[in-house]
Amino acid sequence: MCGIAGIIYRNGGGQEQVGRDMTRMLQAMKHRGPDSTGFALYRGAGDTYVMHVKLSESTEHDPDLERRMQRQRGEVETRMRAAGARIEEIKEAPRTMTVIFDFDGDLRTLADAVERVRRTEVLSLGRSLEIVKDLGDANTVAGEYGLGAFTGTHAIGHARMATESDVDIANAHPYWAYPFPDVAVVHNGQLTNFHDWRRRLTRAGHRFHSDCDSEIIAVYLAEQMSRGRSLEEAMHQSLQDLDGVFTYICVTEDSLGVAKDELGAKPLVLYEDDEIVALASEEIAIRQVLDREIETHDPYEGEVRVWSR
Amino acid sequence: MSEQPRMDERGLVELDDSIPKQAKIDGSSAVIEARDMTTRKINAELRWLIYEEGVTDVTVRDPSARHSLGVAILARCRIRFEGSLGYFGCGLIDGPEVEITGRVGWSVAENMMSGVVVVESNAGSLAGAALRGGDLVVKGDVGARTGIDQKGGTIIVLGNAASMTGFMMQRGRQIILGDVGHGLGDSMYDGTIYVGGEVASLGIDCVDAEWTDADTELVERKFSIYGLGKPPELRKLVSGKKLYNYDNLEPSERRLVL
Numbered sequence: 001m002c003g004i005a006g007i008i009y010r011n012g013g014g015q016e017q018v019g020r021d022m023t024r025m026l027q028a029m030k031h032r033g034p035d036s037t038g039f040a041l042y043r044g045a046g047d048t049y050v051m052h053v054k055l056s057e058s059t060e061h062d063p064d065l066e067r068r069m070q071r072q073r074g075e076v077e078t079r080m081r082a083a084g085a086r087i088e089e090i091k092e093a094p095r096t097m098t099v100i101f102d103f104d105g106d107l108r109t110l111a112d113a114v115e116r117v118r119r120t121e122v123l124s125l126g127r128s129l130e131i132v133k134d135l136g137d138a139n140t141v142a143g144e145y146g147l148g149a150f151t152g153t154h155a156i157g158h159a160r161m162a163t164e165s166d167v168d169i170a171n172a173h174p175y176w177a178y179p180f181p182d183v184a185v186v187h188n189g190q191l192t193n194f195h196d197w198r199r200r201l202t203r204a205g206h207r208f209h210s211d212c213d214s215e216i217i218a219v220y221l222a223e224q225m226s227r228g229r230s231l232e233e234a235m236h237q238s239l240q241d242l243d244g245v246f247t248y249i250c251v252t253e254d255s256l257g258v259a260k261d262e263l264g265a266k267p268l269v270l271y272e273d274d275e276i277v278a279l280a281s282e283e284i285a286i287r288q289v290l291d292r293e294i295e296t297h298d299p300y301e302g303e304v305r306v307w308s309r
Numbered sequence: 310m311s312e313q314p315r316m317d318e319r320g321l322v323e324l325d326d327s328i329p330k331q332a333k334i335d336g337s338s339a340v341i342e343a344r345d346m347t348t349r350k351i352n353a354e355l356r357w358l359i360y361e362e363g364v365t366d367v368t369v370r371d372p373s374a375r376h377s378l379g380v381a382i383l384a385r386c387r388i389r390f391e392g393s394l395g396y397f398g399c400g401l402i403d404g405p406e407v408e409i410t411g412r413v414g415w416s417v418a419e420n421m422m423s424g425v426v427v428v429e430s431n432a433g434s435l436a437g438a439a440l441r442g443g444d445l446v447v448k449g450d451v452g453a454r455t456g457i458d459q460k461g462g463t464i465i466v467l468g469n470a471a472s473m474t475g476f477m478m479q480r481g482r483q484i485i486l487g488d489v490g491h492g493l494g495d496s497m498y499d500g501t502i503y504v505g506g507e508v509a510s511l512g513i514d515c516v517d518a519e520w521t522d523a524d525t526e527l528v529e530r531k532f533s534i535y536g537l538g539k540p541p542e543l544r545k546l547v548s549g550k551k552l553y554n555y556d557n558l559e560p561s562e563r564r565l566v567l
Binding site: 034262263264267269282283284286287293294295296297298300301 | 320373374376392393395411414415430431434449450452453454471472473490
């Protein structure tokens with residue numbers, strides 16, 4: 001089933017409480033997916049890059065896990081420095097690390113270098129995108145990773161009920177559109193031509209870290225945008241190319257878009273005014289941030305909408 | 310925001326169906342302040358008022374878009390929701406006259422047997438799914454598959470409707486004043502759909518039909534009941550009945566019988 005949510009403060013200067021708001025929205029939709037919860041939060045444009053790196057799965061039972069992760073942290077740092085990154089800060093979280101750095105080179109090369117460290121996956125990379133995902137409901141994940149105080153401009157989130165792949169961090173949403181900075185996707189639905197697209201995109205040189213059908217949406221959109229298409233054009237094209245039932249939300253550094261399949265089989269409720277756009281699988285999630293009677297509507301099938309800050 | 314349900318050790322919600330009995334009762338009418346109550350408590354309160362206290366006029370304030378409110382009420386009464394409902398609102402009802410001042414999510418008035426549901430704003434997809442009787446009036450837009458599998462009753466929509474409206478409809482009527490999406494009346498068996506706006510495309514076996522005095526009478530009567538003024542010019546669509554193959558025999562069977 002899955003619950004998806006998005007919120008964008010249209011005039012926000014990066015000081016909005018997006019971490020708190022997204023946690024509330026996703027917690028209200030816990031019944032749609034209690035397996036894992038994921039956040040893609042935008043901290044507002046910075047001069048530096050921020051990279052979230054997964055070091056271990058939440059399901060691993062390695063007695064030597066702590067020491068191994070410490071080793072991974074060291075190796076990631078070494079490889080990043082060797083690739084030319086000027087590291088400013090490294091933060092540790094339970095199963096991940098966050099690196100804030102400055103870099104002039106090719107981001108794909110850098111991400112590849114980091115992922116050559118065994119059992120390591122780049123969850124997100126960009127000037128403002130930060131992806132956090134783990135098992136448990138929104139309050140659990142937000143508490144573990146300290147998201148309550150996160151301020152930024154916009155965010156999307158996902159409460160997952162696994163249908164076609166494992167319950168672990170690799171298969172949790174949101175997905176970063178490797179190797180494109182600041183692009184992330186959450187998806188509610190099932191894609192039926194997932195294997196076709198995965199083969200096509202793999203041949204085109206893209207990497208996949210999970211068996212989840214939703215990962216191809218992120219990579220597909222990134223591929224389209226790399227050919228010079230705008231986010232909106234890429235999303236319109238995706239309605240032709242992707243088969244199945246889906247409602248997905250895609251975010252970039254300064255915009256947030258939503259697309260609904262031709263059958264309109266997956267729900268979405270939308271609220272928009274001059275200040276804020278909030279959308280979610282259920283209106284109760286929107287009510288967590290707009291606690292009053294609001295005028296909302298459901299986008300129609302085949303509809304694509306994009307909002308910018 | 311609202312009262313959080315109690316969880317057991319496994320993190321599952323514990324059943325608490327005690328009745329709050331906090332509603333302000335004034336003769337035959339009562340007011341429920343729903344904001345801080347759980348869904349289960351609101352429904353328990355509603356049933357207590359209608360079935361045990363003999364209240365016939367209930368106002369539910371601030372339902373906060375919660376799901377499954379006002380379901381399976383099997384008595385003549387009036388219920389007014391001051392706010393919006395989530396999914397599956399007022400499903401399986403038989404008798405009530407319901408007014409919702411906000412919007413509703415998916416599957417409002419699903420399988421209603423009789424009664425009236427009036428929604429002042431928009432409705433999600435599957436409004437009036439499997440409707441058996443009564444009237445569902447939506448003053449805003451509705452989503453996809455409105456009145457799917459409808460078996461009776463009337464659905465009136467003042468705004469637009471999305472795709473597959475009246476899909477597999479078997480009986481009853483739909484009056485849609487706005488535009489309608491693709492696949493209108495796809496595979497409908499019977500029943501009538503009236504459309505005021507543009508139709509993006511007709512579904513399989515949905516065809517135009519001749520307007521009769523009975524149609525005028527029906528539309529005018531429904532419009533006057535709900536104070537909707539003079540009805541606009543409408544297009545009438547019915548089943549072409551080309552998909553009726555129930556009595557057709559397989560070639561092997563035909564040899565045996567004939």
